[in-house]
Amino acid sequence: MNPKPLNWTRHLLRVSVVVVLMHGLTIWAVPRLIMDRIIDLGTADSSLERANGVTLPPPTDHTQRRIVMPSPDLLYATCFFDLADGPIRVTLSTDYPRYWSIALYASTSDNFFVVNDRSAPEGRVDLTILPSSHDAATSKVQHHGTQVVISPTRRGMLLMRLLVNEDPAVRVSAEAARRSIRCSRDARRSAAV
Amino acid sequence: MSRHARPQRILLLTGVYLLAVILGVGSAWLWLTRVGISGVDAGAWRVNLLAGSQDADAYTRARIALGAVLALGRSETLYYTTDHDDLGDSLRAECRYRIEGLPPPARWWSVTAYAADHFLFPNDQKRYSVNGETVTLDDAGRFSATIGPPADESRGDPAWIPTAGRGGMRLTLRLYGASESVQRAPGSLAVPSIRRVGECP
Numbered sequence: 001m002n003p004k005p006l007n008w009t010r011h012l013l014r015v016s017v018v019v020v021l022m023h024g025l026t027i028w029a030v031p032r033l034i035m036d037r038i039i040d041l042g043t044a045d046s047s048l049e050r051a052n053g054v055t056l057p058p059p060t061d062h063t064q065r066r067i068v069m070p071s072p073d074l075l076y077a078t079c080f081f082d083l084a085d086g087p088i089r090v091t092l093s094t095d096y097p098r099y100w101s102i103a104l105y106a107s108t109s110d111n112f113f114v115v116n117d118r119s120a121p122e123g124r125v126d127l128t129i130l131p132s133s134h135d136a137a138t139s140k141v142q143h144h145g146t147q148v149v150i151s152p153t154r155r156g157m158l159l160m161r162l163l164v165n166e167d168p169a170v171r172v173s174a175e176a177a178r179r180s181i182r183c184s185r186d187a188r189r190s191a192a193v
Numbered sequence: 194m195s196r197h198a199r200p201q202r203i204l205l206l207t208g209v210y211l212l213a214v215i216l217g218v219g220s221a222w223l224w225l226t227r228v229g230i231s232g233v234d235a236g237a238w239r240v241n242l243l244a245g246s247q248d249a250d251a252y253t254r255a256r257i258a259l260g261a262v263l264a265l266g267r268s269e270t271l272y273y274t275t276d277h278d279d280l281g282d283s284l285r286a287e288c289r290y291r292i293e294g295l296p297p298p299a300r301w302w303s304v305t306a307y308a309a310d311h312f313l314f315p316n317d318q319k320r321y322s323v324n325g326e327t328v329t330l331d332d333a334g335r336f337s338a339t340i341g342p343p344a345d346e347s348r349g350d351p352a353w354i355p356t357a358g359r360g361g362m363r364l365t366l367r368l369y370g371a372s373e374s375v376q377r378a379p380g381s382l383a384v385p386s387i388r389r390v391g392e393c394p
Binding site for chain 1: 202206209210212213214216217218220221222224225245246247249251252254255257258259260261262263264265266269300301303305307310311312313314315316319321322324326327365367369370
């Protein structure tokens with residue numbers, strides 16, 4: 001018995017759907033895969049100095065080949081977080097006189113929050129990062145005294161930037177500033193859940 | 194004949210659908226790596242207004258992740274990038290370029306040179322960018338800088354960004370705390386000119 005002839009119209013339609021789906025899936029997945037890799041590598045890299053839950057990479061030069069287009073004029077500090085085990089508390093107290101900022105990124109690569117030396121003129125930052133499943137209004141009450149930031153994704157990262165130059169005094173001051181940031185599991189998590 | 198027809202058909206259809214998967218992934222990759230990023234043009238430069246933004250569409254988000262992951266939003270930083278000079282010719286690491294212009298109206302600005310792989314050029318002086326602190330202004334208030342292979346006159350010149358090797362090059366102009374008028378209309382910025390100096394080797 002001969003098999004039925006192929007219905008090429010039907011298969012062409014299916015093939016088109018597969019092409020479109022794979023195209024869209026790739027576009028959707030690229031930023032997530034890149035961020036996953038950055039977070040995984042940053043979390044696992046034991047060669048980087050750490051303090052207070054924050055990773056302190058060395059000053060940027062051409063040997064930095066982990067993240068594209070690094071700025072050689074900035075000193076960085078990073079904190080990788082996973083909100084599965086509860087909120088993350090971020091505090092900073094600095095009198096660094098030049099530009100600095102703290103930016104939060106979702107695992108989709110979106111920058112969902114930023115604070116800098118002008119929006120925190122006293123150099124004080126006190127944030128509680130919560131997953132989007134938390135009720136924002138309730139969380140604000142539970143985390144009274146800190147600024148509540150809702151992360152759109154469970155995993156993400158904090159990136160602190162400090163503008164530096166070749167002046168050794170500026171470098172020392174920037175180093176002290178980035179060491180004053182703390183990024184850790186919120187001790188009051190039981191009240192938040 | 195009929196005993197072989199079914200396996201052959203399965204093989205044929207598997208091949209067709211595999212090709213569809215390759216076509217879907219490949220077309221996305223080509224789009225991301227070959228099609229220029231969308232944005233607003235200012236001279237030879239282009240600024241993407243959705244970099245780092247939660248409002249970015251999927252294509253912009255993917256392109257930014259590939260070429261400038263961890264960018265900040267426009268209220269914090271504007272990133273103007275280019276891979277060609279004012280005449281439209283591709284920037285080359287082995288050529289010398291003169292960058293000239295007025296200091297952009299921003300709290301702080303810099304021009305950084307990147308190799309085609311989006312990483313910094315190796316150089317023993319660790320000089321990768323020029324900014325408002327490293328350039329000197331002429332009587333008209335304009336700055337100028339050189340980007341190209343190191344030469345005798347480049348050593349010790351803070352306004353010279355040494356390049357290395359041959360191949361493509363990309364420049365990024367960063368504006369931290371840009372003035373409100375530039376944030377509103379990034380295309381109106383009087384961007385630095387990029388002019389090739391001499392012949393390329």
